[in-house]
Amino acid sequence: MKFVRYGEKGQEKPGVLDAQGRLRDLSDQVSDLSGEVLGRLGSLKADGPLVEGSPRIGTPVAAVGKMVCIGLNYSDHAAEANMTPPKEPMIFMKATSAISGPYDPIELPRGSVATDWEVEMGVVIGKPAKYITPEQVLDHVAGFVAVNDVSERDFQLHRSGQFTKGKSCDTFGPVGPWLVTPDEIADPQNVGLRILVNGEFMQDGNTRDMIFPMAEAIAHLSHFMSFQPGDIIATGTPAGVGMGMKPPRYLAAGDEVLLEVDGLGQQRMTVIQG
Incomplete structure (x- = not known):
């Protein structure tokens, strides 16, 4: 799976690309792509709402410790x-x-x-x-x-x-x-x-x-x-x-x-x- 974070800097939301390469929102499953979520990415589903338009793509990981x-x-x-x-x-x-x-x-x-x-x-x-x-x-x-x-x-x-x-x-x-x-x-x-x-x-x-x-x-x-x-x-x-x-x-x-x-x-x- 391919995970992304999209939106203005500091306001990014978690997302995922579906089988057709379309960006889908993950906010109903996780608050962000960070912490313990990163250990269970395989359990997430690419079935959230489609993201319209062409939002800014941010770094795909939040709260990087080092x-x-x-x-x-x-x-x-x-x-x-x-x-x-x-x-x-x-x-x-x-x-x-x-x-x-x-x-x-x-x-x-x-x-x-x-x-x-x-x-x-x-x-x-x-x-x-x-x-x-x-x-x-x-x-x-x-x-x-x-x-x-x-x-x-x-x-x-x-x-x-x-x-x-x-x-x-x-x-x-x-x-x-x-x-x-x-x-x-x-x-x-x-x-x-x-x-x-x-x-x-x-x-x-x-x-x-x-x-x-x-x-x-x-x-x-x-x-x-x-x-x-x-x-x-x-x-x-x-x-x-x-x-x-x-x-x-x-x-x-x-x-x-x-x-x-x-x-x-x-x-x-x-x-x-x-």
Whole structure:
């Protein structure tokens, strides 16, 4: 099933796509797509009222507790960044205030000189997870989402401290459009993902090229922190980011970013100056 949240920012309602791809309201079944609801998505039915018109589509998960990102999880991306692939999953946190909808604009923060793109497959936790094994991971997963881990490279690499400064600006975490339940993704380790900027292909990769497969990475991280329903884990990006180009290429106001992850939908974002 494909779940969505629709409506103006801060006033989103839960919805689901029916078998014909039509948006139906879920408000009579759940108040929102968050918390314990994420552990029982399979019990919900796509038989609510049809939603008329073309409402804004927001992030498909509400009340995200934390957003954990796995860095350098594709060897080709590590190579283009001139960084040594890690020996175990490397992580950083993205502030939840960065999360935005899949069609909302990307806002260049004040002083930005190097805002970059990163297409990723995201995992949404549906049930509490702590000290789990790779074989148990999918039992704790509500579904998968497309993520753009937007990054300001100058903030990230040259403004002291860990990556978080360059990862957490407002609108730097577009998620969605859909939360797709695991039964619709035949193999999470064989999912194509790509980004176009102004119609030009920049990234074109596949999750099979991860250094640490999704289940292995999440199980590993569950020994350092517990995961709760609604947490999002972004699993890394393949080569093709602007930082890796010669010379580097970064986003500017007016650019259009088209992101697509097979089975998880498409994002379309315009870049604006903040």
